Amino acid sequence: MHTGLLLEMAAEGLGGRIAVGPLESGITFANMLVRAREAAVSLAASPARTLAYIGLNSPAFSIALFASAFANRPFAPLNYRLPDAELRRLLARTAPCLVIVDDDMLVRAAGVDGVTVVARSRWLAAPAALAVGPEPVAADPEDIAVLLFTSGTTAEPKAAVLRHRHLTGYVISTLEFMAAAEDEAALVSVPPYHIAAVSAVLTSAYLGRRVVHLENFAPEDWVRLARRERVTHAMLVPTMLGRVLDVLETSGEQLPFLRHLSYGGGPMPTAAIERAMRFLPAVDFVNGYGLTETSSTIAVLTPEDHRAAQASEDPAIRRRLGSVGRPLPAIELEIRDAEGRSVPAGEPGEVWVRGEQVSGEYLNQNAIRADGWFSTRDYGWLDEGGFLFLGGRLDDVIVRGGENLSPGEIEEVLRAHPDVRDVAVIGLPDDEWGERVAAVVVSRGDRRPEELRRWVRERLRSTKTPEDIIYRDTLPYNETGKLLRRALKLEVAQTAPPARAG
Amino acid sequence: MKITAGSRWKSAVCATEIVIVKAPKEDARLECGGVAMLAVSAERAGAGAPSPERRDGTLLGKRYGDQTAGLEVLCIKAGEGSLSLDGRPLALREARPLPSSD
Numbered sequence: 001m002h003t004g005l006l007l008e009m010a011a012e013g014l015g016g017r018i019a020v021g022p023l024e025s026g027i028t029f030a031n032m033l034v035r036a037r038e039a040a041v042s043l044a045a046s047p048a049r050t051l052a053y054i055g056l057n058s059p060a061f062s063i064a065l066f067a068s069a070f071a072n073r074p075f076a077p078l079n080y081r082l083p084d085a086e087l088r089r090l091l092a093r094t095a096p097c098l099v100i101v102d103d104d105m106l107v108r109a110a111g112v113d114g115v116t117v118v119a120r121s122r123w124l125a126a127p128a129a130l131a132v133g134p135e136p137v138a139a140d141p142e143d144i145a146v147l148l149f150t151s152g153t154t155a156e157p158k159a160a161v162l163r164h165r166h167l168t169g170y171v172i173s174t175l176e177f178m179a180a181a182e183d184e185a186a187l188v189s190v191p192p193y194h195i196a197a198v199s200a201v202l203t204s205a206y207l208g209r210r211v212v213h214l215e216n217f218a219p220e221d222w223v224r225l226a227r228r229e230r231v232t233h234a235m236l237v238p239t240m241l242g243r244v245l246d247v248l249e250t251s252g253e254q255l256p257f258l259r260h261l262s263y264g265g266g267p268m269p270t271a272a273i274e275r276a277m278r279f280l281p282a283v284d285f286v287n288g289y290g291l292t293e294t295s296s297t298i299a300v301l302t303p304e305d306h307r308a309a310q311a312s313e314d315p316a317i318r319r320r321l322g323s324v325g326r327p328l329p330a331i332e333l334e335i336r337d338a339e340g341r342s343v344p345a346g347e348p349g350e351v352w353v354r355g356e357q358v359s360g361e362y363l364n365q366n367a368i369r370a371d372g373w374f375s376t377r378d379y380g381w382l383d384e385g386g387f388l389f390l391g392g393r394l395d396d397v398i399v400r401g402g403e404n405l406s407p408g409e410i411e412e413v414l415r416a417h418p419d420v421r422d423v424a425v426i427g428l429p430d431d432e433w434g435e436r437v438a439a440v441v442v443s444r445g446d447r448r449p450e451e452l453r454r455w456v457r458e459r460l461r462s463t464k465t466p467e468d469i470i471y472r473d474t475l476p477y478n479e480t481g482k483l484l485r486r487a488l489k490l491e492v493a494q495t496a497p498p499a500r501a502g
Numbered sequence: 503m504k505i506t507a508g509s510r511w512k513s514a515v516c517a518t519e520i521v522i523v524k525a526p527k528e529d530a531r532l533e534c535g536g537v538a539m540l541a542v543s544a545e546r547a548g549a550g551a552p553s554p555e556r557r558d559g560t561l562l563g564k565r566y567g568d569q570t571a572g573l574e575v576l577c578i579k580a581g582e583g584s585l586s587l588d589g590r591p592l593a594l595r596e597a598r599p600l601p602s603s604d
Contacts, residue, residue, distance in 0.1 A: 001508050001521040001576075009578050013562045141508030165508060172523060172576060176597040177563025186602070199604040206563075207602075235604050262603045288603025297603040329598060 002139040002164040004040075004069035006171060006206045007033050013178050014208040020059045022229060026210065027059055035063050038128040040070030045133025048098035048116060050147070052091060053077040053192060054109055055102030057213035060124045061192045062201045064100055065146075067127070069164065072139040073098075076147040076159075077192040080105060081479055088112050090149055090157065098130075141165035146198055147363065148292050151478065159363040160292045162198075169356035170199065170295040171206050173330040180209035187226055187234040189214040194480055196235055196265065199296035209233065219243040223253055230257040235288070237265040239481035242272055245279055255280065262286040264297070266481050267390065267408055269415045270322040277310060289324035289388065291376055293367070295357040299333065299388050301325030316383065322412060323387040331355040335382055336375075348381040348406060350394055379406055396485055398427035398435050405437060405464055407485075413459050414439055414466075419446050422475050426489045428468065438468035440475065440492060447471055503538070504529055505573070510542035515550040518560045518581030526571035526587065534560070535583025552583035556591075559584060566592035 015030030043051055051068040053061060068075035076094050078087060087108060095114030103119045110117060145164045149157040186209050190196045204211045212229045214222055222244055241263050261283050277285060284303035290296045301324055309321040327333040334342045335349040343349045352373050360368030368374045379397050380390040391406025398405040407425040414423045422442040427435035449469035457465045470492060476484040507525045513534035532539045535552025560577045567574040568587045585592040
């Protein structure tokens with residue numbers, strides 16, 4: 001099946017419900033199906049082989065995603081925040097293509113060979129006006145549904161390939177059709193080129209849940225929209241959640257309609273989720289762990305898991321608040337050592353997954369094994385109950401004197417110290433140990449490196465105690481809240497004194 | 503008949519349409535209302551009706567399966583007939599929904 005079928009089903013079952021937009025003026029599922037099919041006719045009649053999208057969140061994004069399925073053209077939402085030259089290089093890689101561009105960004109996409117530009121407003125008003133042709137042939141399960149370009153901090157961005165069978169497999173295996181109550185609304189504030197924005201449109205259609213798009217994330221706007229649109233469900237990356245809580249704390253506003261908040265896309269400090277649970281006691285929290293290459297979520301920490309961990313006196317259960325939960329039923333997950341052997345609970349290694357939703361594929365490069373297993377390059381371990389803990393990217397693991405140290409574990413401990421506002425633990429080159437542990441700390445005021453070292457030493461092994469404590473005013477993050485660890489490492493390695501503290 | 507994952511089928515005798523989520527291990531006869539189903543692009547021959555013992559109906563968005571053959575289907579249009587494979591009625595699959603994470 002193809003992703004368009006999810007919309008066909010929603011139109012058949014709940015055609016009169018609002019699919020996207022405000023309750024009074026939004027687009028219904030039935031209307032969205034009509035628009036997506038109209039757009040598909042003109043897309044299929046054009047020379048475009050890909051449908052690209054440059055812009056903010058909007059109903060056009062949802063319609064374009066489904067139209068691309070009906071016309072069997074891969075959908076490629078591009079990162080509009082990239083510098084012009086990089087954006088145009090990605091656009092050229094999708095040619096021949098039709099690209100939907102926000103009206104105020106048109107100039108940025110103009111004049112690229114093989115690229116036909118259409119303004120978002122014009123496309124949304126009359127998608128059929130661009131070209132006429134016969135009813136197109138919809139995608140097969142094997143066809144490419146979505147191309148998402150990785151952030152590519154070190155090399156040219158790779159295009160992750162998600163086929164229709166991956167995305168529909170994810171939706172059908174995790175959700176019950178039309179399970180959403182009539183009043184449910186999901187606030188989508190991750191940018192359109194993020195896998196969570198794609199999966200939110202698909203899962204919401206299948207559930208029959210209204211989507212409200214926030215064009216561009218700002219915490220005040222998020223709170224205002226959540227209140228005005230009676231938002232019941234939302235997904236945030238951890239940094240966004242922290243900023244939303246700051247706004248609520250300052251303004252004293254509440255979120256009376258919100259009942260379900262999921263977070264993911266980066267590590268969530270335990271202290272931050274505890275704060276969120278205290279602040280929003282009526283809300284169900286879900287931690288979702290997934291990658292672009294796995295069609296979104298592969299493990300979840302459910303609301304029940306959150307409450308059980310919070311209420312428990314047992315440290316082993318309590319610490320699960322810092323885990324990403326257990327794998328979805330349709331996902332197989334193993335921790336493997338460097339030789340690819342599965343390791344028992346408690347031992348760290350690389351996270352490997354297998355399942356229908358796992359693509360593990362890039363354009364011109366297949367990273368999945370013949371037996372279906374995909375190496376995530378994430379470092380982690382399972383506890384006795386099967387809960388998955390993540391310790392950062394495998395490339396970021398610090399190898400000190402032959403011992404593998406997880407930056408995530410040390411960061412988690414440091415974050416719990418009252419002096420620490422934010423922290424990143426990295427490995428720096430060391431003549432004696434190969435790498436040594438350095439903590440880059442944003443302080444709440446006091447700068448007491450010896451105190452922080454004592455704090456870690458008391459809670460973890462001495463080899464995990466940072467040799468260097470380096471202070472910074474801020475840490476570098478990208479716009480979706482991912483720490484730019486490599487950039488930080490490079491900058492610190494160039495400026496940090498070679499001598500060891502303490 | 504050859505039943506492949508992702509293929510769409512419609513009932514010859516009611517409005518039911520399905521998509522194959524998991525294909526059966528071997529070729530088999532997929533039926534709705536007791537009559538062999540048709541490829542979605544085929545024309546319905548005429549005014550047949552589901553047989554009395556195969557008219558419990560299908561429900562939109564529900565999954566049905568046959569464990570013996572490893573078949574799983576998703577109903578994408580509801581109808582009056584009910585589904586079977588080589589004469590064995592398909593069972594309604596229990597939902598195991600997960601909390602929303604995106």
